[in-house]
Amino acid sequence: MPTLNPLSTASVAVNAARTLTRELEQRILTPAVEAVAGDGRKQRWEHHKQARRTELTEGTVEAIRALGPNAGMDEIAAHVGVSKTVLYRYFTDKNDLAAAVTVTYMESTLLPLLTDVLTDDLADYDLVRTVIGVYVDTVSADPNVYVFTTGRSAGSNSAAYTERIFTGAVRSTIEQRLGVRGAQIDGAKTWATAIVGAIIRAVDGWLVTRDQPTTQLVDELTMLVWSALVGIVARNGDPVAFAADPLPMPPLPGDAP
Template sequence: MPKNSVPTAQDPDQTEAGTQPEQTEVAAKPEKPDGRKRRWREHKIARREELVDGTIAAIRVRGRDIGMDEIASEIGVSKTVLYRYFNDKNDLTSATMMRYVETVLAPRMYAAIGSDMDEYELARMAITAYVETVASDPEVYLYVMANSAGGNRDVVAESERMIAELLSAVLGERLRLMEMDSGGSLPWAYGIVGAVQLATHWWISNKSMTAENLIDYLTMMTWGGITGIAEVAGSPARFNANPHPLHRGDTTDGL
C-alpha cells in the first residue's frame, strides 16, 4: 500500500476471521468516532442474536441435552464460529436463556397479567399463560432450567423478579382501589410465582395429569388464597384475630 493511502473499511466478517486492516502513518488529527468499530459491534450483536435463535431452534429439534457440536451442526456453522461470538458454552447458554425469557416467556406473562378483566379471570389467565408457554416449548424450558446454576441462575432469577414485581403492582393497585391493605403485595406475588413455577416444573418433567387439570388445581389454590386475603381486607392483624376453621364444603356434593 502506498505510504499516504487511506485504508478502506473492512467487512465485519473479515475482521471477525482475523484479517486486520493495515496501519499507516498519518498526521495527527482530532479523534473521530471509528465507524469500523461501530459497524463491527452492530454486526456482532446481530450475529449473536442469529446464533442464539439458531440455538433455540436446535434445542427444539435435538432436545435439552444438546451439546455445542450438535448446536453448531444444526445451525450450519462450525464450532469455531460459535466460540468467535461467545466466550464459552456458559456464555451461549446464558444468552439463550435470556433470549427465551425476553422473546417468549415474559411477553406472554406481561400480556396475561396486564389484561383488563376481573380478579378471578386474571388469576386463571396468568396461570394458563405460564403453563401453556412451558407446555408448548418443553425442551427449551427444560434446557433453561437444567442450566440455571451458577452465573446462569441470575437469568432465571431476573425473569422471576420481573414477573413477580409486575404481579405485585397489579395486586397492590387492585387492593388499594378496594381500600384494602396492600402491604403484602410483593411477598404474595413472589409466593404465587414460585408456587406456579415449581408445580409446572414438576408437571413438565412427568406429565402425570393434563395441562388443563394442572391449571385447574393451581387456579383453585391461588384463588383460595386471594379470597382469603380479601376476607380480611389484606390485614394480617384481622387474619390473626379470626378463628381458622377448615370449611369442608357441602357434604351432599361428596366433599
C-alpha cells in the same frame, strides 16, 4: 370479590415486566464493548457482533427445540451450521448462550402472551386463571426451550431472573388491585414471590411426570392461588388481622352445625 376493570393495573404490570427484561439483558448477557468515539471500525465491529449474536441465539433456540435442553455446545453448533469455535467467539460459555436464549424467549414468546392477557378486560378470577393457563400452555408447547432458558439444564442464573420478571408483574398487579380496595399492600412482594414460586415449581414437577392434563394442572393451581388471594382480601391485606381472625375451615361432613 367484585369485578374490577384491570386496564390500569395491566399497564403497571406490563411495564414492570418490560423493565425487568431490560435488567435481565444488562446483567446476564455479555456486556457490549463500548465503541470509541470516532472509531468507525470498532463501531462497525460492534454492530456486526451484536447482529451475529442475535442470529446465533435464534439458531440455538431452534437447535434446543430439535435436540433437547441437554444438548452440548458441539451439538448446538452443528445444528446451527457453525463450528463450536464460532459460538465461543460470540458467547463466553454455555451459560452466556443460555442467558441470550432466555431474553429472546421472554421477549418473543412469554411476555407478548402475558401482555395480551393483562390488557384484556377480564374479571379478577378470570384474570388469575388465564395468566396461569398462559404460563402452563406456553411451557407445555415448548418444553425444551423452557427448561434450557430457566437454567434447569444450562446451570446458569437465568432461572432466578426469569422468576423476577414474573414476580414483578404479579406484585404490581396485586398492589394495584388491593390499592383500589383501600387494603394494605405491604405484603405484596411476599405474596407475589410465593405465588410465582409455587406455579413454577409445580410446572417443573409436571414436566418430569406429565401425569395429568394441562387443564387439570391449571385448575389446581388456580384453586390454590385464588383461595390465597380471597383470604388476603378478606382481611384487607392485614396479616395482624388475619392472625387474630383466620378464615375458618369448613366443618367436616356430618359435624353438627
